[in-house]
Amino acid sequence: MTFVNRPKPRHAVTPPRAGISTPPEKELAGAPVLIVGLGALIAWMVVRIFTQPEDHALRWRVPLDLEIYRMGGQALLRGENLYDKAYIFDLPFTYPPFAGVLFTSFAYLADNALIILWQIGMLAALAAIIALVFRERGFKLTPLTLLVCALLSCASIGNEAVHGTLFFGQINIFLMLLVALDILPARRRLPGIGIGIAAGLKLTPAYMGLVLLFQKRWWAAVISVLTFFATVIIGFAFVPDARHFWEHAMFDSSRVGSSENTGSKSVLSVMQRTFGLEGGTVWILSVIVIFVFTCLALRTAMLRNNRSMAFALTGISSCLVSPFSWYHHFVWLVPLSMVLFIAVNEWAADRFGASFNGALAGLASLAAIVCFHIPFVSYPVWRAMSSRGIDELSQTTPWLGAIWTTLCLLFIVGYAIFGFMPRGSGVRSTSSGPKGIGLAKGRSAPAE
Numbered sequence: 001m002t003f004v005n006r007p008k009p010r011h012a013v014t015p016p017r018a019g020i021s022t023p024p025e026k027e028l029a030g031a032p033v034l035i036v037g038l039g040a041l042i043a044w045m046v047v048r049i050f051t052q053p054e055d056h057a058l059r060w061r062v063p064l065d066l067e068i069y070r071m072g073g074q075a076l077l078r079g080e081n082l083y084d085k086a087y088i089f090d091l092p093f094t095y096p097p098f099a100g101v102l103f104t105s106f107a108y109l110a111d112n113a114l115i116i117l118w119q120i121g122m123l124a125a126l127a128a129i130i131a132l133v134f135r136e137r138g139f140k141l142t143p144l145t146l147l148v149c150a151l152l153s154c155a156s157i158g159n160e161a162v163h164g165t166l167f168f169g170q171i172n173i174f175l176m177l178l179v180a181l182d183i184l185p186a187r188r189r190l191p192g193i194g195i196g197i198a199a200g201l202k203l204t205p206a207y208m209g210l211v212l213l214f215q216k217r218w219w220a221a222v223i224s225v226l227t228f229f230a231t232v233i234i235g236f237a238f239v240p241d242a243r244h245f246w247e248h249a250m251f252d253s254s255r256v257g258s259s260e261n262t263g264s265k266s267v268l269s270v271m272q273r274t275f276g277l278e279g280g281t282v283w284i285l286s287v288i289v290i291f292v293f294t295c296l297a298l299r300t301a302m303l304r305n306n307r308s309m310a311f312a313l314t315g316i317s318s319c320l321v322s323p324f325s326w327y328h329h330f331v332w333l334v335p336l337s338m339v340l341f342i343a344v345n346e347w348a349a350d351r352f353g354a355s356f357n358g359a360l361a362g363l364a365s366l367a368a369i370v371c372f373h374i375p376f377v378s379y380p381v382w383r384a385m386s387s388r389g390i391d392e393l394s395q396t397t398p399w400l401g402a403i404w405t406t407l408c409l410l411f412i413v414g415y416a417i418f419g420f421m422p423r424g425s426g427v428r429s430t431s432s433g434p435k436g437i438g439l440a441k442g443r444s445a446p447a448e
Contacts (some may be wrong), residue, residue, distance in 0.1 A: 025140040029349035030362020031148055037366045038151035047160050049380040056380045057157065057168065062111050063169025064088060066118055069095075073103035081241040083249050094255050097235025097242040098200040099171075118169060125177040126334065127153035128164070132184040133308045133338040152341075152369075158389050163378035164328030171428050172331045175201060176315065179208045180335075182220065183311045191220035196227025200235075203250065204329070207318035211310050215300040253323040260399055262391035266325040270405045274398045279323070287321045290409070293416045300419025312336035313415060316408050327387055327404065330376075336411065337372045347366040375407055 028034070049056045051438040057063075062070075072082055072093040081099045082093050092101065106114060130149040135141055143151075156162040165172050169179040178194035192212065198205035206228065235242045249255060259269040267286050294317040301310035315332030321327040348361035379386035387404050394401030 026138050026346070027140055027142065028134075028145045028148060029345055029358035030360070030365070031142075031144040031358075033359045033362030034148050034366060035151060037362065038148065038155050041158075041366075042151065042154050045155070045381050048382075049157075052380045052383075054380070055178070057163050057378075058166075059332070060115065062115060062165060064091075065171075066106075066114065066169025068093060069103040069171070070106040070109075070114065072100045073102075073105065074107045076104050076239060077107055079240070081244075082239050082246050083241050092249075092255055094249075095171075095202055096200060096250070097239035097245055098231035099202065101234055101238045102201065103145070113350040119166060122166060122173045124154060125154050125173050126331075129173075129177055129180045129335060130338055132180050133206050133311075133335050134342065136184045136186070136308050137306075137339070137342045139342070154340070158378055158381045159333060159337075159373050159376050160378045161328050161333055161376065163380070165331055168328060170328055171202065172329055175205050176331055176335075179205055180311060180313070182224070183208070183211050183215075184307055188220070190223075191217065192223030192225075193227050194224075196224040197231065199224070199228045200231025204318050204322055207321075208311075208314055211298065211307075211314050214295075214302055214310065215307075230347045240370070248361065253338075256324045257326065259324060262362070262394060263327050263387075263406075264324050264400075265319070265327050265330065265387075266322050267405060267409075268323050269325075270402045273394075273407065274402050290317060290321050290412070293413050296416035296419060297412050298391050300415055303419060306339070308335060308339050309415065312339060313412050315434050317412055320405065320408055320412075330404075333373075333376055333408075337369050340372055341369045 011106065034172075049058055068087045071087045072095075075082060075093075077083075086092050109117070127150045130152050131141055134145060134149060139145060144315070157166065162173075164170070173179060175198040178198040180194075182188065182191060182194035193203060195212070206224075209221055209224050212224065232246075235245075239245075253259075257264055259266075259272045261269075262273065264270075267290065268279055268283050271283060271286070272279075277283070293297060294314060297313045297317075298310050301307065301313070303448070312332050312335040314328065316336065319329045322329075329439050345361050345365035348364035349358060352360040374382075374385060376387070377385050379388040383389045390400050390403060423424070
C-alpha cells in the first residue's frame with residue numbers, strides 16, 4: 001500500500017464526534033505580514049505620540065478618572081459619603097455604589113502599581129476581547145494569531161476612543177470584557193453574570209442584555225438581572241449615601257458632562273449642538289428609531305450566526321441612545337473593526353489563494369482596518385483628522401461635529417438593511433465578498 005502526503009488545507013477540520021456538528025477551525029492568512037505591518041504601525045504611532053507637544057495616554061502618571069476612582073474608594077474607607085463632593089476640580093463620583101465598593105481596593109496601591117495594573121491590564125483586556133472575536137469567528141488561536149491579537153490591541157491606541165480611555169484611565173474596556181465573556185464564547189460558564197456585574201459598575205452595559213434576549217438565552221438574562229440586583233444590595237450595605245445615587249444622582253446627566261462639550265457623541269448631544277434641539281419628543285423618537293434599527297441589526301446577526309457583530313453594534317447603540325456619551329465610551333468600535341478585519345482576511349485568502357504565502361490577504365486586512373479607523377483616529381496620531389481636530393472646525397461648521405455619531409448610526413442601519421438583502425440558497429459563494437460579516441465559510445444559510 002502506498003501512502004500519499006496531501007497538502008493541509010487552510011481551514012483544517014477536526015473530525016466531529018458522532019451526532020455533533022463542529023465547524024472547521026480557520027487559520028489567519030498572512031500572519032507574518034500582519035505582525036511586521038502592525039509592528040511598524042505601532043512604532044510609527046509611538047513616535048507620533050511622543051513627539052506631540054500635548055499630553056497623551058502614554059505619559060507615566062495616574063490618569064484623572066482613575067485617581068477619582070481611588071479617591072472615591074478612600075472616602076468610603078473613611079466612612080464618608082460618596083456623592084456629596086467633588087474630588088478633582090469640580091468632578092464628582094458618577095458611578096453606582098457598587099463601583100465605589102470595588103474601588104476601595106485601589107486605596108492600598110501605590111501610584112506605580114496602580115498605573116501598571118490598570119493601564120497594562122486594560123491593553124491585556126482589549127487583546128482578550130480581540131481573541132474572543134477571532135475565536136467566535138471560527139479561528140484557531142495559534143501563537144501567531146495570539147501575537148496578532150496583542151499587536152492589534154496595542155495598535156488600537158490609534159483609535160480616539162481607546163486613546164481617550166487610556167488617557168483618562170476609564171473603566172470602559174474592562175466592562176466590555178465582562179460583557180464579551182457573556183456573549184462571545186460558544187460555551188459559557190455562569191452565563192449572564194458578566195453583564196450583571198458590568199451594569200452594577202456602570203449602568204449602560206445593562207443595555208447589552210438585549211443580545212441575550214435575541215439569542216433566546218432566557219436563563220442568562222434572568223441571571224444578569226439577579227446579579228445586577230446583588231450589586232445594588234452590596235452598594236446599599238457599604239455606601240452611606242447609596243440611596244442618593246438611585247433617587248437623584250443617576251438621573252442627573254450634568255454630573256457626567258455638559259452636552260455643549262464637543263467630546264460628547266451621543267445623539268442627544270449632537271442634536272443640541274448641531275441643530276439646537278433640546279431633549280424631549282424629538283430625542284425620544286430618535287432613540288426609538290435607533291432601538292428599532294438595533295433590533296433589526298441583531299436579527300441580521302442572529303441569522304448569520306455572527307455574535308461578534310451583535311456584540312459590537314449593540315454596544316455602539318448603547319452609547320448613541322444614552323443621554324450623554326463621551327467619545328471614549330465608544331470602545332465598541334474596536335470589536336466592530338475586528339469583524340471587518342477578519343472578513344477581509346478570509347475574503348482575500350479565498351480570492352488570492354496562497355499567493356505570496358498569504359501576504360496579499362494580510363496586506364488587504366491591514367489596509368481595511370487602517371481605513372476603518374481613520375475617521376476615529378486619535379489626536380496625537382493625526383490631529384487634523386481626529387475628532388478633536390474636527391470638533392475645532394465644527395465651531396464654524398457645526399455639521400462636522402456630527403460625523404462621528406453619523407458614522408456609528410450608519411454602521412447599525414447598514415447592517416440592519418443587509419439582513420433583508422436577497423441571499424442565495426445553500427453555501428455562500430467564496431468570491432462574492434467578505435464573509436466574516438455574514439456567514440462563516442462552508443455553513444448553510446439558516447432558515448429565515
